[in-house]
Amino acid sequence: MIIVQIILVPIIALVMGLLFMGLFRKMMARIQWRYGPPITQPLIDIIRMFSQKTVTHGFMFEAGLVLSLAGSIVVALFLPMGNITVFETGGLLVVLYLMLLGPLGIALSSGESGNPNSSIGISRKFLLALGYEVPMLLVLLAVMTHYNTISLAEIVRIQAYRGWSFGSFPLLLSGIAYFLILPAILGIRPFEIAGAAQEISSGPKAEYGGKFMAFSTLQHGLQEFIGLSLFVNLFLGGGDLFGLFGMYANTFLGNLLAIVVLLIKMLLVFAVGVCINAAFPRFRIEQALNYLWTWPSLFAFAGIVVIMITG
Amino acid sequence: MIMEELKSKLEKAFGSAKISSNYSNNLAIELDETQAISMLSYLKNLGYKHLALISCVDWIEDNQFELVYVLSAYMPSDDSYSEKEKLNIIVKTRISREEAKYISIIDIFENAEPYEREIHELFGIHFEGHPRLTPLFLVLKYDKPPFRKDFDTRQFVDDYFGNIPPVE
Amino acid sequence: MRELELYFGPQHLGMVGNFSITLQVEGDRIVKADANPGYLHRGFEKLMEQRTWMQNFPLVCRINVVEPDHIELIYSMGVEKLAGIEVPPRGKFIRSIYCEMARVGSHLFGLWAYSNMLGFDTVAQWAMYHRDLLLDRFEELTGARVYHIYLRPGGVRRDFPDGFEERLVNTLHSIGGKVPDYNATFFENSVFEKRAKGVGVLTREEGMKLGAVGHSMRANGMKYDIRKIEPYAAYDQVDWEVHTSEGGDAYARLFAIRDEMIESVHMIFKLLDKMPAKGEVFTKTPNPFKWRVPEGDAYVRCESSRGELGLYMVSDGGIKPYRVHFRTPSYTHGLAALEKVLVGESVADVGNIMISMYVVAPEIDR
Amino acid sequence: MDRNQLVKWIKAPAKMGHKYSLHVVYFCTGCGIIEIPPSITARWDAERFGVIPVATPRQANLFLITGYVSTKTLKAIIRTYEQMPEPKYTVGFGSCPINGGMYWDSYNTIKKLDKYIPIDGWIAGCMPRPEAVFVAVTHLWTLIDKEMADGYKRYREKYDYYRANQEKVFGEMEWPPLYGKE
Numbered sequence A: 001m002i003i004v005q006i007i008l009v010p011i012i013a014l015v016m017g018l019l020f021m022g023l024f025r026k027m028m029a030r031i032q033w034r035y036g037p038p039i040t041q042p043l044i045d046i047i048r049m050f051s052q053k054t055v056t057h058g059f060m061f062e063a064g065l066v067l068s069l070a071g072s073i074v075v076a077l078f079l080p081m082g083n084i085t086v087f088e089t090g091g092l093l094v095v096l097y098l099m100l101l102g103p104l105g106i107a108l109s110s111g112e113s114g115n116p117n118s119s120i121g122i123s124r125k126f127l128l129a130l131g132y133e134v135p136m137l138l139v140l141l142a143v144m145t146h147y148n149t150i151s152l153a154e155i156v157r158i159q160a161y162r163g164w165s166f167g168s169f170p171l172l173l174s175g176i177a178y179f180l181i182l183p184a185i186l187g188i189r190p191f192e193i194a195g196a197a198q199e200i201s202s203g204p205k206a207e208y209g210g211k212f213m214a215f216s217t218l219q220h221g222l223q224e225f226i227g228l229s230l231f232v233n234l235f236l237g238g239g240d241l242f243g244l245f246g247m248y249a250n251t252f253l254g255n256l257l258a259i260v261v262l263l264i265k266m267l268l269v270f271a272v273g274v275c276i277n278a279a280f281p282r283f284r285i286e287q288a289l290n291y292l293w294t295w296p297s298l299f300a301f302a303g304i305v306v307i308m309i310t311g
Numbered sequence B: 001m002i003m004e005e006l007k008s009k010l011e012k013a014f015g016s017a018k019i020s021s022n023y024s025n026n027l028a029i030e031l032d033e034t035q036a037i038s039m040l041s042y043l044k045n046l047g048y049k050h051l052a053l054i055s056c057v058d059w060i061e062d063n064q065f066e067l068v069y070v071l072s073a074y075m076p077s078d079d080s081y082s083e084k085e086k087l088n089i090i091v092k093t094r095i096s097r098e099e100a101k102y103i104s105i106i107d108i109f110e111n112a113e114p115y116e117r118e119i120h121e122l123f124g125i126h127f128e129g130h131p132r133l134t135p136l137f138l139v140l141k142y143d144k145p146p147f148r149k150d151f152d153t154r155q156f157v158d159d160y161f162g163n164i165p166p167v168e
Numbered sequence C: 001m002r003e004l005e006l007y008f009g010p011q012h013l014g015m016v017g018n019f020s021i022t023l024q025v026e027g028d029r030i031v032k033a034d035a036n037p038g039y040l041h042r043g044f045e046k047l048m049e050q051r052t053w054m055q056n057f058p059l060v061c062r063i064n065v066v067e068p069d070h071i072e073l074i075y076s077m078g079v080e081k082l083a084g085i086e087v088p089p090r091g092k093f094i095r096s097i098y099c100e101m102a103r104v105g106s107h108l109f110g111l112w113a114y115s116n117m118l119g120f121d122t123v124a125q126w127a128m129y130h131r132d133l134l135l136d137r138f139e140e141l142t143g144a145r146v147y148h149i150y151l152r153p154g155g156v157r158r159d160f161p162d163g164f165e166e167r168l169v170n171t172l173h174s175i176g177g178k179v180p181d182y183n184a185t186f187f188e189n190s191v192f193e194k195r196a197k198g199v200g201v202l203t204r205e206e207g208m209k210l211g212a213v214g215h216s217m218r219a220n221g222m223k224y225d226i227r228k229i230e231p232y233a234a235y236d237q238v239d240w241e242v243h244t245s246e247g248g249d250a251y252a253r254l255f256a257i258r259d260e261m262i263e264s265v266h267m268i269f270k271l272l273d274k275m276p277a278k279g280e281v282f283t284k285t286p287n288p289f290k291w292r293v294p295e296g297d298a299y300v301r302c303e304s305s306r307g308e309l310g311l312y313m314v315s316d317g318g319i320k321p322y323r324v325h326f327r328t329p330s331y332t333h334g335l336a337a338l339e340k341v342l343v344g345e346s347v348a349d350v351g352n353i354m355i356s357m358y359v360v361a362p363e364i365d366r
Numbered sequence D: 001m002d003r004n005q006l007v008k009w010i011k012a013p014a015k016m017g018h019k020y021s022l023h024v025v026y027f028c029t030g031c032g033i034i035e036i037p038p039s040i041t042a043r044w045d046a047e048r049f050g051v052i053p054v055a056t057p058r059q060a061n062l063f064l065i066t067g068y069v070s071t072k073t074l075k076a077i078i079r080t081y082e083q084m085p086e087p088k089y090t091v092g093f094g095s096c097p098i099n100g101g102m103y104w105d106s107y108n109t110i111k112k113l114d115k116y117i118p119i120d121g122w123i124a125g126c127m128p129r130p131e132a133v134f135v136a137v138t139h140l141w142t143l144i145d146k147e148m149a150d151g152y153k154r155y156r157e158k159y160d161y162y163r164a165n166q167e168k169v170f171g172e173m174e175w176p177p178l179y180g181k182e
Helices: A002-031 A041-050 A059-078 A092-098 A101-113 A116-147 A152-162 A169-186 A203-207 A210-235 A252-278 A285-292 A295-310 B002-013 B036-045 B112-123 B153-161 C044-048 C057-063 C068-083 C089-117 C121-142 C164-176 C179-187 C190-196 C204-210 C250-274 C329-342 C347-356 C361-365 D006-011 D013-020 D031-040 D071-083 D130-145 D151-157 D159-170
Strands: B018-020 B026-031 B050-059 B064-072 B088-096 B101-103 B126-128 C003-008 C020-026 C029-036 C296-304 C307-315 C323-327 D023-025 D052-054 D062-066 D089-093 D121-123
Touching: A002 A041, A002 A059, A002 A210, A002 A252, A002 C121, A041 A210, A041 D013, A059 A092, A059 A101, A059 A210, A092 A116, A101 A116, A101 A203, A101 A210, A116 A152, A116 A169, A116 A203, A116 A210, A116 A285, A116 A295, A116 C003, A152 A210, A169 A210, A169 A252, A169 A285, A169 A295, A203 A210, A210 A252, A285 A295, B002 B018, B002 B026, B002 B036, B026 B036, B026 C296, B036 B064, B036 B088, B050 B112, B050 C296, B050 C307, B050 C323, B064 C296, B064 C307, B088 C296, B112 B126, B112 C329, B153 D159, C003 C347, C020 C329, C020 C347, C029 C329, C029 C347, C044 C057, C044 C323, C057 C068, C057 C361, C068 C089, C068 C296, C068 C307, C068 C323, C089 C121, C089 C164, C089 C179, C089 C250, C089 C296, C089 C347, C121 C164, C121 C179, C121 D031, C164 C250, C179 C250, C190 C250, C190 C347, C204 C329, C250 C347, C307 C329, C329 C347, C329 C361, D006 D013, D013 D130, D031 D052, D031 D062, D031 D130, D062 D071, D071 D159, D089 D130, D089 D151, D121 D130, D151 D159
Parallel strands: B026 B088, B101 B126, D023 D052, D023 D062, D062 D089, D089 D121
Antiparallel strands: B018 B026, B050 B064, B064 B088, C003 C020, C020 C029, C296 C307, C307 C323
8 A cells, every 4th residue: 555655646746746837837827918828838848858868967967856856756755645644754854854855956966067057046045945944943843842743644633623723823923934935945936046047047957958857847846846735734734624524534535535625725825826926026045035034034933932832 | 609618618728629510519629639638638627528439430542540539418417408418529530540549548438448449349440558459249350350441341241151142 | 255257148038139248256246247249240330331321221220129219210310410401390290209109118128128137027028018019009100010110311201190199099098007007016016126226326426437328327316318408309399307216226227217108108198289280291302322411420319218329420422321330328338337337246136237227239239 | 739639649749749848048149039028928928839938058949040140149059059959949030040131241140040050940021020930830830740840950960061161150169069070
């Protein structure tokens, strides 16, 4: 059974990642008074990229990308998918550490290419990560303290009978903090800084062509999946819909429904993200850090103080 | 009005200058090459601080290059317009075509830099005191600077890029 | 920290037009900027010496792609000045209306480029859409979307078609009706303010030293506008204002552009009201193949959407110009001022500054 | 348009991918670029057909050469073209790359672009309207379908010819030949 899960969960994650990207382009087009590409356009692009001949810049150029993609897939395995969590051990702490593998692999890979745009893009990426990691750690700490567990699956289960943490008082502040840094985690505007096409020729992706570009696109999709999934699981109750499907618990149908509910929630959150993306230009990196270290950090800090007091 | 004043003032200061105003708002001053620089700084002190253009004309029949400096004035205050800004002063001086060199006016007008660089490239005039007379526009090597009148573009195109259709 | 050499352009999403800047970068700061033009050099002024006065019209408009109309205007004005031709009153009004339409279109293009540079696709798409509506009117009037070749020495090529005024007013209303939307999404956007404020400052003193014109000066509070200083066409016959802003940075320049655009639309309405209903639109000129323009040399200038546009023209009394030299606003902005302003700024703001100063590459190279 | 025909996708995924994912190098080579923003934005919206501009040549597979090519630009064009991964397509946009157009006697623009890099199709006119870009894209689809868009193959096979022409203009070139002598 676990083998089926290990195969299925990454596939769902990848498909969702592509769907997010397709949806992103379609929604942006509609906001901009356009018809927009078909929702399958990212898949078409990836098919095209895989069939192109490419130039490699050395061993690390390839290995870094593989590391990044593999790292992201492993993270997806640690995240609860409805009622299923492939690897429950470790929980949030492991997720937190593995999430670094994605950017690290990209950095190693595009650093090898020697393109100055890439190196500027990477430095921006890490600075941005530095920016959102502070409030994110505080938020996770608050959640872990409140629920007295580090297991994500456990947190989702508790939310199913205690109510979503985004709606409950002590975690509300942390939830807001996480929501404020979500665009930075997803890398959408106003935080589309690392891959800013008009400034540094799409940054780390500048030297990727053909299959490398395809890998990095897939990795980007996974990154979005992970960011959204973490948010939904931590604050919006994961695959739970007010206990509506409680009677199907632990059946195949119940698991399926939970997954569907989770994905729909993610799509809704993502739609809000797209609207934010459409309404803002991008920050400069120091402005982004400035922003991330003020309001979200304040909310996160207040959140953890409240948790400490109320217990 | 202001043109007449300026004319008499300039005639007093520079006796040899030929000053004419054949067209409305244009004041053309012809000088010999030794005096043109001092004329430009004199005009700048009078308030004509905006160097609009440096141009060059190749008078091949006279065997001379003519350097043309066009000056005008910025407004003295923010929102009043006077006759002074209306005036375009064209300072012209001729230099020899064989030994084409002149003095750079970057010290007087900072934005002369790209203009002089361009003229150096397209006409082959050397400007003394210019910090970088590197190529600006062209990558090909031309046997003659291409804006000189004796540079035949059609012949060049024929040689370099293949045939061109017959014309005229 | 290690110094990097960064090529900004010519193949770069942040580069509008074929232009290149070589940047010396230390971390995210620019320590040296080296403008590298010439990718669009066609030697116009040389080519024009080999064509007759009228044959040059298709050439001159191609000097600036974004706004060919003012280049046509300046060339016509130059020929008129040398040959002593007067433009009939209705022709003058049509010229003014045509140039203001061009200014609005050009500024909308600039808004596209600028918001695109900040990664603000949404406003970029809107601006481009509205520019297209205006191009439809141009197409109706002149028969072409981009290169109109509508002006000629002595006036304009033909009169307005039937009902054109009404359709023009409708188009302008539909664009002007969206100004509140632009304000809400773009000009009052806090992120835009953060990105543009204090970036690319060109102070008044520095601007005067570097020969800055147009909205770069108007962003410093100086009402420097050739349309007021040396009125041409019909600009002295209607009431209008020069709008300025303070600060001299990209933010101020963008606001100067916006206000100028709105003023242009109002000016078109006023011009349409005051325009003589009937009359000639051009003065007859001699046979273009035999036309000899009298000997002389003159400098003419007009206010294009980017600033003072000048033309120095020499005629030796022949059927072809002896020498023409365009003084384009992008030339000093792009080569002299940009190199100074960019130093000390962040890499992220290169496109931001360049577009806010409105550097159009083909104008530099000619 | 056969983008929605699943059978074709299963039969020849690579070909269909190339057809419906044309990523354009964003390179404003000439004045033709003025009609590219309208065709990628709200009014015409080229993204409907999968045509979008991308930042670097590595990610692209279509090169729109928009307008006249001066010698300095030609150098950049060759470099950009050689960086693109195969298969790649080039379309000359406007009259000027075809035969020099109105710059036929200019000393700094090259006249016949297909002497220096292979071109798969031309769009005539000055300016071609945005609709012409779409016509060109649909023609390119047909060419890709029939495997006639083989510019990159020609470049590989007749590299000596192209390189000789390039060297005739520039003299010595700073970079080594892309394809070695076989």
